[in-house]
Amino acid sequence: MYQKTTSYIRQEITQTYKNFRSKYPILKHQNAIGFSIFALSVIFSATISVLWLNNMVSTWLLVVVNAFLFGVLHELEHDLIHYMYFKNNKIVHNLLLLFVWLLRPLTLNPWFRRTLHFHHHRFSGTLHDIEERGVTNGEKWGIIRFLFTPDLVLGNLIRVRKLFADIKQEVANGNLKIEVAHKIKQAGVFGLIPITIVSHLILYLFSIQLILNFLDVNFGLGIYLPEQLTSLLTYLSPLIYIILIPNLLRQFCLHLVTSNLHYFGDVEKGNVVEQTQVINVWWTFPLQFFCFFFGWTHAIHHFVVNETFYVRHLTRKKAHQIMRASGVRFNDLASIKRANRFHKDSKI
Template sequence: MRYQNTIGFIIFAISVGVSLLSGYFWYVGVLPAWALIVINAFFYGVLHELEHDLIHDMYFKTKPIVHHFMLLIIWLLRPLTLNPWFRKTLHLHHHRFSGTLHDVEERGVSNGEKWGLKRLMLLADLVVGNLFRVHSLFSDIKKEVKNGNLKFETAKKIKLYGVFGLIPLTILSHVVLYVFFLDNILDFFSTQFHSGIAFPSWIKDVMNWCNPITYIVLLPNLLRQFSLHFITSNLHYFGDVEKGNVLEQTQILTVWWTYPFQVFCFFFGWTHAIHHFVVNESFYVRHLARKHAWKVMRENGVRFNDLGTFRRANRFNEAH
């Protein structure tokens, strides 16, 4: 812990450096697009863990310029996510009220919803996905205020931060991805079926200019974000969690078929539950000590690979 700042910055520099270098090699034709996406998705997963540690003030707490510089660069390389300065409020709220109706952070990534095609398709999408969720979420928050489970001021703040955290970078980045996929679909139909339907030339010019950003940053983050949201939304319990009972908030998720997703969120399912018990521990320390932590957690009733959560829409208990 004496070298925590240095270690954190080295991990930051390596992750940023490798992602930009991979982008350069792709741009000059040395690296295929699929390899670029896989490599950068992995290192953006590492940067997500660093951002999470920064939100908990684990690096450069007494040197705000460095602290905020790291947050800014990580956000620019992960623009599909919420503004980290807004996310900090939502994340600290998540720790205080994990698994409750007003746990905005987890509900924003589909926690508590029944599994189906809609949840699967919108799992990584914070813009359209949250448009589908916002009515039920805001209604539940209103009920929680009425029932005395949440202060009105806190409710107002988390709703505003959840919305304004998407403006402008997150929304703009999603729009670029939407246009990218739609453009490729239209080109496919035009080539295969001579449909003649295509975007205007000026949109294609803009998309050509955006191509490096799309391949180097956005597509890897789409893979990373889908993987993270799949893991985090199913290791957190929702809806019937006893307030403040950390034993009911999370599980350890290590089952073999989650491995492809775990790779792109730095094995979040293996270690995030540890974080709920020891909040001020850096992500790499959690990994180093995970087997010792698992032993203690198992002895005290923390669940491991509770796959019933998929059937129960992430409830801790079976429905009665």
């Protein structure tokens, strides 16, 4: 039954895209549009960063603007992972992947992430969906999940044993080929080396410094980081404020949204209707702003993967009508209490 529903949704959304593209011929220039989005995002980010360095804008404005722009670049990277720009020009394609990663260094290496992301589309909601489980999908909500929502290093370090054990069991149960298991585990580990780990370590040191300064000012504790580390953080201050803190904000919002719009654990294999929901309730707007309204459109992407993020956004109202009429859930926020299970009676 679900195959028929999925096929219908996919055909209707695809036709919507075709109609929209025929109405606006400029959309045929997909490579140029993708590169323009990249260039404009970088130019705007560089501009506000220079203004901040010259004390012409406040730190909070720098963080907000760059977090939004890096959210746009995340969507661009996602399209690149699906080979939507410069597929036949490997040099430009890989250079774009490199630069959108360097501007978002808290994320996984995109070439390794491609392996995990394609696996995610094939096995969304399963025990071996490493991409989503890596951002806390399927876990009970509590202080630990909240604190480690944006953290791909310590957050995954505390859950890697359970994750790898589940993968091993899935291989034993015949649900996953052993060569695929090795491939996705390697991608999950090596994708963090070295940029992602180093970037997180800088943020950890910066956080410790903030805590120690707070304790000293308010309680006279008098404990400080070694002088060498303090000097290092001072030297790295532009990187921290221009790149890392905006990405921490962006990544927290993205992971909070994506980990709760994906269902986990009791998803019927191949049933795309059960894989995701649409989250567009008004009070999530602040979160959506910093991940380019991911909750509005990602469920659409699960049905039709080969369309750009901007066309997906521009046609989302029609897609939502089709999906809602076919049983796709909207704003099922009670799933948060169910640790992202699809069925209300599922055991956690």
